Amino acid sequence: MLRKALLLASPLLSLGACPFGGEQGVLPDGHPAVAQETYAAALGDLDLDLVRSDLKALFLNSQDHWPADLGNYAPFFVRLTWHCTGTYRSSDGRGGCEGGRQRFEPERSWADNTNLDKARALLWPVKARYGDAISWGDLMVLAGTTAIESMGGPVLGFCAGRLDDKDGSESIELGPSEEQEAVAPCVLNGTCVSPLGSTTVGLIYVNPEGPMGNPIPAESALQVRDSFGRMGMNDSETVALIGGGHAFGKVHGACPAGAGPSPKEDPLNPYPGLCGTGKGKDTFTSGFEGPWTTTPNQWSNLYFNDLFNNDWEVHVGPGGHHQWRIPNATGPMAGIMRLTTDIALLHDPAGIYQKIVKEFAADQAKFDNAFAHAWYKLTSRDMGPALRCLGQVAAPPFPWHPSLPARSSEFPPAWPQVKASLKEMARGYSKPIFPADVFSGQSYYGGLFLQLAWRCASTFRQTDYRGGCNGARIRFSPEKDWPANAELDGVLKVLDGVKARFGEALSWSDLIILAGTVAVEEAGGLPMSFCGGRTDATDGSGSELLTPRLSPGPGTDLAFLVDGMKVMGLTRREFVALVGGGHTLGQMHASRSGFISGPWTSSPSRFNNEYFTNLLTEVYQEVSVQSGEKKYKAVGKQLFMLKTDLFFKADPEFRIHVEEFALDNQAFLESYRAAWTKLVRSDRFDDPTGKLCE
Ligand code: HEM
Known part of the structure; x- marks a missing residue:
């Protein structure tokens, strides 16, 4: 016999909670984690x-x-x-x-x-x-x-x-x-x-x-x-x-x-x-x-x-x-x-x-x-x-094989308490160290938490499995110096207290992802499973390869957007759900991206499909900004869009998902949950089938 029978004859892995976006159940046939585990078992034999x-x-x-x-x-x-x-x-x-x-x-x-x-x-x-x-x-x-x-x-x-x-x-x-x-x-x-x-x-x-x-x-x-x-x-x-x-x-x-x-x-x-x-x-x-x-x-x-x-x-x-x-x-x-x-x-x-x-x-x-x-x-x-x-496998791991420190012996932290702290902070008092956004007279950090988590996770490259938030390299150069990450160090400072409270048991990378996840749930998104266990790198090495590599030229931006999406391993539907969901909360900040401050939606601390309805119903006009990045304002309203947002409306293959989400809030919420959990788990090679998921 050349090899033993496959241990995983069934393509379905039973899991208590589905870490990949569904409510309960199993990883579907064809899911990369299943395929990988099946192959690993075969190869091991x-x-x-x-x-x-x-x-x-x-x-x-x-x-x-x-x-x-x-x-x-x-x-x-x-x-x-x-x-x-x-x-x-x-x-x-x-x-x-x-x-x-x-x-x-x-x-x-x-x-x-x-x-x-x-x-x-x-x-x-x-x-x-x-x-x-x-x-x-x-x-x-x-x-x-x-x-x-x-x-x-x-x-x-x-x-x-x-x-x-x-x-x-x-x-x-x-x-x-x-x-x-x-x-x-x-x-x-x-x-x-x-x-x-x-x-x-x-x-x-x-x-x-x-x-x-x-x-x-x-x-x-x-x-x-x-x-x-x-x-x-x-x-x-x-x-x-x-x-x-x-x-x-x-x-x-x-x-x-x-x-x-x-x-x-x-x-x-x-x-x-x-x-x-x-x-x-x-x-x-x-x-x-x-x-x-x-x-x-x-x-x-x-x-x-x-x-x-x-x-x-x-x-x-x-x-x-x-x-x-x-x-x-x-x-x-x-x-x-x-x-x-x-x-x-x-x-x-x-x-x-x-x-x-x-x-x-x-x-x-x-x-x-x-x-x-x-x-x-x-x-x-x-x-x-x-x-x-x-x-x-040759040992030890070599520099071209990025690796992360082992998990702390104090892991896991008391997740319910961590979540409760974050939930409280999302709408809590503004901190002088980095002031919160204010919507309808109320302080709101949720959008900033979500943006930090997105920027941290979206460095992931499906093409060579580099990047992602595991390691939390966003705290170090070069990532922290990228223009798109401007002022996110301030958001990290806001989270400092939570990190200090839970100490070694809670890694920065888990904290950042959980902060973004809680922000969505707290604002009305569907409950999401959370899979802790990320660890923190000690410096930013490896991130230099992840520098946004292509500067879009006039007329080519859509192709660049699609290219970036593919490198992350996302489908159009997932990408639209993620970007639209991200832009549902919080606002643009003049200090970071030109002189316009303003939200995408009229309810920037509620997580729903308004971004998509706005995109399809409002009339947007170009407004000039200092940074050169074009921004668009809805006629007669203080609602804004970026050029990339408008591509979702203009490109027919993106637009079908915009239309679907505009018409069906539940479909949007479910798609967002699935896409978010996929993205933030894509770098979890330490736990491919989600054994550490809550
Ligand atoms: C064959 C070019 C680097 C391994 C060849 C051939 C060319 C070539 C033109 C002939 C193919 C044929 O006619 O059969 C180059 C150039 C290189 C380069 C321009 C970089 C400057 C490498 C590297 C390796 C490699 C890095 C492996 C580490 C081989 C081998 C053959 C070969 C083993 C012989 C294949 C045979 O005998 O059938 N290479 N090569 N080459 N190359 Fe390279």
Whole structure:
């Protein structure tokens, strides 16, 4: 028996209270937490060593339909894994091997992924043997990692736990696509800039031949630093990865004829290869030809030794592209080659890559260590915090795997008392330290509590599981300095007393989320379950990646709004409910966002669907503000909207939800509860199925 029966045969997990928005009951089939737990159980029962030994046998079993170079597919699988994971970009957390989206459009037809359909086809017998116990995403990561190990390379571990997507839609923003063009246009393909991950849309990183195909190593070095930087790699990691990857295998470009149509162009016969037989020695993949070293199936630092100790000259290879060789070399050395991006490591204008090349050439152990760490980083960032890694996890957690301190032994606080204090404060006396809003002559902090909780939670990125309120990094730079968070430190000061009263038992992050939750309930929202147990980070590190990354330009704002919503993992209905609900309470503040102070609704301390009715019935006119951010005022009334609010009315796909909520207060209240609990639980990797929920 390959694996034990799944512990969680039923897709429904019984819970006393539903932490995900419903009243009582179970998590629905298909809920991410259920899918994740089901997969974790299956993976836990899987003998990963057995999978690895199957993979090692596969590497050495050359098939006639796609013969292995020198009888070993291992280098081919290193490339597969690198191309699956190397799509990760830190600008918005998109990319990486999670979802296994290299199987789908657009990724499978990217020029960089030429012939990787063959690698995935070779993997099928292994996938078939273990079925749902290992996802495609995990299997593709394990294949390259095992390949490195099989050739004697250093490996730290295997961070598993990826769920497969059903299509490639999550890669559409990577381009080429209309969605990518709207938020991250690339004026001249080949010179694309961040937030895109690569210099060329359709490559995962940078043109191997040099910028725009020009074999100029110094300029190529700049592109390499830029594009690996967008993947979150420093100089040492960059050099280790390039030289470690290219310790193995070869490039393929037997003749200039090309690889033939991509899967998108010809799904039945993709990349047939237009040179001779199209396979084996006739393979055309990138159009370059030759190995990097004389021992391409064996781990070594020869890549660096040969690079550093020889002169290199550019020439046009058999595939018609510029590549580099050692002048007048004889014997096996006459066959080795370098790409312009490899030679670039000797011509870094900053003088840094050269030093690292020299170090790695002289010190195998140093190189081993650097490569092992860089590979583990490359193959695990898409998984987010260390807690999400399953499988053969390397210890300790590394900086690229954000982690939080353990829960205090004093946890939990007396939740009813905490809630009572917050409820009292929402409409309590204004504190001199940060004055409350005043509505109908009454002090009101509820809107500010909700805004603080929203700003804290809405940093969450579903794309790479970073951000969220767990850790309460909103207390520290850089988050506290973001313009959108202006004056929220004042709201924190208002909450100081509650924090002091309950001490270590109550974390700031739980307090912030609970304050927002209580504010909604107290104002008329439906009762919500609360799942305590968050802990507090000791500084703001990690948040720099979460900085709002795109400044909307004229006419593009709707696309930016939708993009931000998708990064958070929210649907349009959830997003409208959350933003509309948030703007139901409290008001805009002149001190923070231009010279207008005023509410969205006539009852800014009551939680109901008035925001939606106002949006559809009032006539809003633009009013100018100092900050440049446009605001809109209802004709004849002191009611306001932001430009983003008006998009909900103008965009038909948002508007259907606005109409629904305007007509049905109960539907709004229920949708808000579901969306809020989803958002504030999205970073609870410590308690995925809500065992700590009240
Ligand atoms: C192959 C470019 C970084 C691993 C190739 C090929 C190109 C290329 C053009 C040839 C594909 C073919 O014709 O079959 C680049 C560039 C890089 C880069 C421009 C960055 C500047 C990496 C990294 C790794 C890696 C970081 C892994 C850590 C490999 C392997 C092969 C390969 C193993 C050989 C595959 C085989 O033998 O079939 N690379 N690469 N590369 N690359 Fe890279």
